[in-house]
Amino acid sequence: MGSSADGLVKVSRSRAVYKQITGRKYAYLLVSAVALVVAVIADVVTGPSGLSVRQAVATIISPGSADTTTRAIVWLIRLPVAVTALTVGASLGMAGAEMQTILGNPLASPYTLGIASAAGFGAALAIVLGVGVMPVAGQFLIPLNAFVFALLCSFVVYLVARLKQATTETLILAGVALHFLFSSLIALLKYLATSERLHAVVFWLFGDLNKARWPDIAVIGSFLLVVYPILARDAWKLTALRLGDEKAESLGVDVERLRLKVLLLISALTATAICFVGTIGFIGLAAPHIARMLVGEDQRFYVPLSTIGGALLLSIASIASKSIVHGVVFPVGVITSFIGIPFFVSLVLRKRKRFW
Amino acid sequence: MKLCIEGLTFAYSSRTVLEQINLEVNSAITVVIGPNAVGKTTLLKCICGMLKPRGRILLDGRDIGTFTGKEAARIVGYLPQEIYGGTALTVLEAVLLGKLHSLRWRVSDDDLDITLEVLEELGIANLALRSLRELSGGQRQLVSIAQVLVQRPGILLMDEPTSNLDLQHQLEILTLIKRMTRERGLITIIAMHDLNLAARYADNIVVLHQGRVYASGRPASVLTAEVIRAVYGVEARVSVDGDGVPLITPVRSVRDTK
Ligand SMILES: Nc1ncnc2c1ncn2[C@@H]1O[C@H](COP(=O)(O)OP(=O)(O)O)[C@@H](O)[C@H]1O
Ligand SMILES: [Mg+2]
Numbered sequence: 132m133g134s135s136a137d138g139l140v141k142v143s144r145s146r147a148v149y150k151q152i153t154g155r156k157y158a159y160l161l162v163s164a165v166a167l168v169v170a171v172i173a174d175v176v177t178g179p180s181g182l183s184v185r186q187a188v189a190t191i192i193s194p195g196s197a198d199t200t201t202r203a204i205v206w207l208i209r210l211p212v213a214v215t216a217l218t219v220g221a222s223l224g225m226a227g228a229e230m231q232t233i234l235g236n237p238l239a240s241p242y243t244l245g246i247a248s249a250a251g252f253g254a255a256l257a258i259v260l261g262v263g264v265m266p267v268a269g270q271f272l273i274p275l276n277a278f279v280f281a282l283l284c285s286f287v288v289y290l291v292a293r294l295k296q297a298t299t300e301t302l303i304l305a306g307v308a309l310h311f312l313f314s315s316l317i318a319l320l321k322y323l324a325t326s327e328r329l330h331a332v333v334f335w336l337f338g339d340l341n342k343a344r345w346p347d348i349a350v351i352g353s354f355l356l357v358v359y360p361i362l363a364r365d366a367w368k369l370t371a372l373r374l375g376d377e378k379a380e381s382l383g384v385d386v387e388r389l390r391l392k393v394l395l396l397i398s399a400l401t402a403t404a405i406c407f408v409g410t411i412g413f414i415g416l417a418a419p420h421i422a423r424m425l426v427g428e429d430q431r432f433y434v435p436l437s438t439i440g441g442a443l444l445l446s447i448a449s450i451a452s453k454s455i456v457h458g459v460v461f462p463v464g465v466i467t468s469f470i471g472i473p474f475f476v477s478l479v480l481r482k483r484k485r486f487w
Numbered sequence: 488m489k490l491c492i493e494g495l496t497f498a499y500s501s502r503t504v505l506e507q508i509n510l511e512v513n514s515a516i517t518v519v520i521g522p523n524a525v526g527k528t529t530l531l532k533c534i535c536g537m538l539k540p541r542g543r544i545l546l547d548g549r550d551i552g553t554f555t556g557k558e559a560a561r562i563v564g565y566l567p568q569e570i571y572g573g574t575a576l577t578v579l580e581a582v583l584l585g586k587l588h589s590l591r592w593r594v595s596d597d598d599l600d601i602t603l604e605v606l607e608e609l610g611i612a613n614l615a616l617r618s619l620r621e622l623s624g625g626q627r628q629l630v631s632i633a634q635v636l637v638q639r640p641g642i643l644l645m646d647e648p649t650s651n652l653d654l655q656h657q658l659e660i661l662t663l664i665k666r667m668t669r670e671r672g673l674i675t676i677i678a679m680h681d682l683n684l685a686a687r688y689a690d691n692i693v694v695l696h697q698g699r700v701y702a703s704g705r706p707a708s709v710l711t712a713e714v715i716r717a718v719y720g721v722e723a724r725v726s727v728d729g730d731g732v733p734l735i736t737p738v739r740s741v742r743d744t745k
Binding site: 144145146148149283348363366370371373374375377378380381382383384385421424427428429430440478 | 529532535555557559560561563564567569570571574575576577579580581584585587588590592594597599600602604615616617631634636638681708
């Protein structure tokens with residue numbers, strides 16, 4: 132009797148301590164989700180032709196109720212951009228979070244591993260020489276090329292890492308080497324290109340949300356929905372990875388297999404996201420940092436928050452790209468780079484103190 | 488339970504570290520001592536299955552090599568020598584991870600319960616909400632010990648568990664480990680440097696020297712001035728204190744001629 136009552140008290144007490152930890156995290160998730168909804172609506176509203184929030188929301192909810200012009204503006208111009216920002220940002224946030232987890236390195240991001248420059252090279256190849264890796268690509272020539280090269284790059288990173296037994300340093304060094312390789316190849320293509328095509332390459336390299344159409348967006352979105360549950364199933368194992376490889380292994384985690392599996396998943400995720408819109412830096416680096424500062428590294432909260440955070444950051448960048456100069460839309464990649472570089476430098480300088 | 492190590496030999500690429508180790512370890516505290524780089528950590532990693540040595544390690548007759556990673560994780564609790572401290576997890580979350588094989592998306596009451604219980608046993612329940620990154624080395628070590636204890640392992644492998652702890656915590660932790668070893672019939676193997684602590688808490692001591700077992704047995708029979716001179720190159724006085732425990736007083740290195 133006494134002991135069972137005792138047990139009851141203890142259970143609720145440990146649960147209470149646990150709730151103290153998770154309650155705060157649920158709050159951050161909720162707040163960021165609300166902020167994201169607001170940002171997406173703001174993104175739809177922002178643009179050269181004025182649109183009220185009420186009009187926008189009404190047109191989204193029931194397209195039939197709006198007049199033709201408003202419907203066209205919302206459904207053909209604003210919403211595709213806003214939803215592209217949402218899905219691409221989310222993909223980059225998720226991929227960045229897992230990349231930092233499996234590499235144990237706070238400076239890891241889809242860019243550190245050369246995946247982005249590989250995608251850029253694939254795209255440039257298609258633009259400049261019209262060369263595709265797939266025989267029948269048609270209008271998908273550029274994104275498909277970008278996708279294949281992005282995957283190829285992470286595969287090479289992995290093979291190199293395997294040769295030297297997958298220390299995180301090897302992975303990062305291989306990534307940096309590949310980044311330089313593809314950057315030089317891109318430079319070479321630019322040199323060879325006619326001025327028109329050069330312009331197209333430069334334009335592609337600065338990611339732009341206007342490029343994606345609804346079918347593209349559907350691909351990015353569904354991929355995100357497929358990948359997340361797979362990652363979520365390994366949430367605890369991935370969290371345990373952050374205790375160091377030895378500890379994780381002694382807890383029964385097959386560390387190398389887990390790393391490979393997650394690396395392949397997030398490479399594909401990154402490749403899918405950037406092949407339609409081009410290079411967008413900073414999101415995959417910043418979102419995980421912010422998420423980690425707010426909710427720590429319990430993957431059940433860290434990955435969702437980094438995902439929402441990535442979407443939020445890119446939506447804000449999208450709004451900014453339309454409102455800095457009235458009537459001019461900058462490529463969103465330019466905006467994220469401008470915010471990203473000081474952020475990256477401050478990370479490098481503060482690394483030891485706080486972020487990791 | 489009984490652990491038999493037969494003809495264990497291990498080499499990192501071409502450097503042989505352990506050679507023909509034969510040991511029988513039963514449910515008690517066995518302390519492995521020996522100079523730096525003699526292979527204490529390597530031996531523990533072989534036993535927990537992280538390294539694959541030649542020879543055989545049998546747990547109650549079954550080869551440890553045949554356990555899957557998951558099975559091994561249920562049976563063997565391993566405290567690494569190096570503790571990784573840069574992770575943004577609270578102490579409660581970090582210790583909870585010791586229960587990795589039973590954790591689901593929704594954390595069960597049982598797992599939370601055991602976690603808090605172990606934190607209380609180690610006197611660090613007050614740290615439950617703190618981040619690992621804000622802890623001192625000693626606090627971090629206590630957290631790692633808690634992580635191993637929540638696993639409720641049958642074999643407890645601890646690599647220098649007291650290296651970062653103050654005097655009181657050293658004694659408290661070892662007393663706790665001794666009590667658990669007795670109560671639960673654990674096979675506990677501890678690598679450590681402090682000969683006096685080893686003398687006080689070990690049921691058996693294994694002395695490694697140049698990749699082999701130099702001596703093993705009860706503390707009083709193993710910790711002699713001759714063994715210490717041969718293995719550590721140190722002249723020491725060995726007396727017996729009031730509790731009948733050998734007391735080692737190092738005098739000087741044999742390399743000092745004066
Ligand atoms: N991963 C490794 N690769 C190569 N050599 C290693 C490795 N780990 C340890 N060693 C070497 O093996 C020997 C034994 O190391 P270790 O078992 O850590 O010793 P101890 O724990 O007794 O101080 C040392 O000479 C060390 O340099
Ligand atoms: Mg050691």
